[in-house]
Amino acid sequence: MNQQDVLNQVQEIFQDQLDDESIILTNESTANDVDDWDSLTHIMLVVAIEKQFKIKFTSMEILSWRNVGEMIDNILNKLN
Amino acid sequence: MLVNSLNFLIFFGIVFFIYYIPLKEKTKSQNWLLFVASYVFYGIAAWQMIPLLFTATTIFYFLGFAIRRGNEKKASLLTTLGVCIGVGLLLYFKYLNFFIQSFADLFNTIGLKANWGTFNIILPLGISFFTFRLISYIIEVRRGKMVPTKDFVVFANYIAFFPTIMSGPIDRPNSFIPQLTNKRTFNYGLASDGCRQIIWGMSKKMIIADNLATIVNPVWADIPNQSGSTLFITAILYSIQMYTDFSGYSDMAIGIGKILGFRITKNFNYPYFTRNVSEYWRNWHMSLTSWLTDYVFMPLNVKFRDLGNFGLILAIIINMVVVGLWHGANWTFALFGLYHGLLFIPLILSGSFFKKKKLKTNKLGIPYLKDVLKMLGTFLLVTLGLVIFRADNIGQFWDYINGFFNFSNFFKLTLDKKELVPLALFIVIMFILEWFERGKEFALSTFLTKNNIVFRWSFYFFLIVMLFVMSSKQQEFIYFQF
Amino acid sequence: MKKFLIKLFVFAVLFFAFDKLFIYTRNILPEHDTLDNRLDLVFKGKINKDLILMGSSVGDTDLLPHAFQDSLNLSTYNLSYGAAAITYQKFILENLLKHNSKPKIIIKLITNDTEFYGSSGVNDMGFRLDRLYPVIKYKTVRDELVIREDINPILSQFMVLSHFKKQHVIDLIKPKQEHDDYYNEFGTEVFKDRHDSLGKWSYNKNPKYDFEKENLNFIEDFIEFQKICKVNNIKLIYAVAPTYMALNKELLQIVKNNLLGSTNLFVYDYSNKAYKDKFNFADPLHMNPKGAIIYTNELIEFTKTILEK
Helix, strand or coil: CCHHHHHHHHHHHHHHHCCCCCCCCCCCCCCCCCCCCCHHHHHHHHHHHHHHHCCCCCHHHHHHCCCHHHHHHHHHHHHC | CCCCCHHHHHHHHHHHHHHHCCCCCCHHHHHHHHHHHHHHHHHHHHHHHHHHHHHHHHHHHHHHHHHHHCCHHHHHHHHHHHHHHHHHHHHHHHHHHHHHHHHHHHHHHCCCCCCHHHHHHCCCCCHHHHHHHHHHHHHHHHCCCCCCCCCHHHHHHHHHCCCCCCCCCCCCHHHHHHHHHCCCCCCHHHHHHHHHHHHHHHHHHHHHHHHHHHHHHHHHHCHHHCCHHHHHHHHHHHHHHHHHHHHHHHHHHHHHHHHCCCCCCCCCCCHHHCCCHHHHHHHCCHHHHHHHHHHHHHHHHHHCHHHCHHHHHHHHHHHHHHHHHHCCCCHHHHHHHHHHHHHHHHHHHHCCCCCCCCCCECCCCCECHHHHHHHHHHHHHHHHHHHHHHCCCHHHHHHHHHHHCCCCCCCCCCCCHHHHHHHHHHHHHHHHHHHHCCCCCCCCCCCCCCCCHHHHHHHHHHHHHHHHHHCCCCCCCHHHHC | CHHHHHHHHHHHHHHHHHHHCHHHHHHHHHHHCCCCCHHHHHHHCCCCCCEEEECCCHHHHCCCHHHHHHHHCCCEEECCCCCCCHHHHHHHHHHHHHHCCCCCEEEEEEECCCCCECCCCCCCCCCCHHHHHHHCCCHHHHHHHHHCCCCCCCHHHHCHHHHCCHHHHHHHHCCCCCCCCEECCCCCEECCCCCCCCCCCCCECCCCCCCCCECHHHHHHHHHHHHHHHHCCCEEEEEEECCCECCCHHHHHHHHHCCCCCEEEEECCCCCHHHHCHHHEEECCEECHHHHHHHHHHHHHHHHHHHHC
């Protein structure tokens, strides 16, 4: 799986969880760019992502992401 | 030196002129000036605590580098150390304070007169605020969200910035430190906006809060002799006092920051127009709640993420108890936090915790009845919380509640109507202004700029005249004690 | 920056000018104080009387000025202030002497039991600040308010608005009520709802003096008050007023210890049963009009002997 595949899957999770088909993610997207993506929904998203990719993040990792790109890199790291 | 005193005006006037005239656009020198001014300001209030403030600042300045340079394990260890120092400082001083009080009480009961004056001086003013800034700094560095600053003066300014050291808002390093390193030129729009915000904050504090204090305090000093209706109205008045006192202070601090070219983080966003407790906490003392959200609630929530709603509730309750205890070592504060934590449970279970509905109004800008009822309900829940908060101990809280349920002469209102009526008028004016400006930063943000200069200045004249006439004995800000 | 400073400056100048419009309002304040304008009369020099009565609220309830005037043939005026301690009475005396012709004789009441009680903050010594606000147009009054830490020493110099107090403004706006107290032509406050309000108070046969409550500043001013009268050749009677309890002997001793030779001390006839009769009192501290006749007559007889000296 490459960067783009992961991004697409993550985007689907976002659309699904936040109930908003119009969400388009890029590597530079942050919580400020997406309505309803806040500290609460963030956890729901993380749980859904962990389930989807069958991985487990550490707390430190989750709290360090600055944008979607860093999260995707993190996912790719775990997968390989 | 209270920010709403003449002495402060003189102090600030001096800083202002040096800052913008001889030091114009000399960022480094301006920072030095702010550093000196901040320590002078703090020193006037509590010179004994300057070594503490300075030492803590120095330690955290170096910790920031060490965390950045160290490997994963070392960085983690140093961050833990830093958090421990910060929290330890807070606990030590807040509990020491508690011990002093207990000892003084003990002395008094055995007949020795404890000298309160000398005891009280050593309380480290603003400690809850500056330790939270220190902790925030190393955590942000640790999470890799910012590079530690090399400039010690910049860092010391971030910790001790005089408008905010006494009672916040608690700025984050990510947003504040860059402002210190960037060039600051005088910005006419920002500065006049700051002046407006200061006048508005002063009005809330001196016209409303200080006068409410003279009504609320005597009632609290003599609970057994009050009727139920008096206690009920006093509780509501205290909610308004708390809001106008603290948000008034925050407005003044933010306004002063604006004149110096800083954007200090927002602390209140019309909390009494919210429709549930979760919304309320997102709009009340926002710099504290967002701090705790990031550094307490989020890590807990991440840890408990596989427990579903139960994990979320647990994280929130812990978080709210911490919010309560932050105010001091007293069971009332813990109960206050627990109470608010429990209020979140129905919101989480019903799902309304996750929804953020925009407030809709009719054409005249008036909200719908359903929303008004929700706001009133939230306000009453918050008011009950503040009764716990205001009580000196749990026993006094029970006395208050029992007094309220004493129906024998419930409607005998013992408050001075002569005092109450003009105040009520100001409170209503304030809430109406705030309602129609609720999308803006503060109630005078745009309402005045839309009008011509004659109207604008007449309005300021009116407020300043009222500041003179209505101001009673100057009261310290409630949040100075935390 | 320039624009900002100019605007700020213009604003300040305009407000400074606007502030001066309130001089007029401030100066007509005493005329609007229909309740009690005695202090204004003192400053205007209109209290030119032979006999001045002073004290706290007992001076209003226990003394009948017209009786003094008629039987002593001395023009009489009452400058008692409810809840006022000696420090405030001294302030009144000083200004009375400064602006008016000197009285021949002053009778100052001493409240049995509580005369020297009071906390010692500058702002809280039975000093009737509320009475000073209506006459704040006088500089002496402002200086006193600065000493009492009630107005800002700097602001009050140049901002007229700082001379206004919420409490007083509210008092002026508020409509007069039917049951409000009023002052008669002798300057005595007449309490409308205090007559014979018989409560369940009991007679204290053996009152003790509480040294904890004593304010030493009051003792100092108590002596100072006598010195002022002596220097100005005014006869002074310190008259102990009865309360619904036995005479506090310890207080009397303190009074005697701090008495100058020039001062005449009057102690009511405490063997007289009238002073133990509940029906002569309005409440434990104050006599009613019936009791006031008894006390006033006794005091008039004493005053006659002093005048003959």
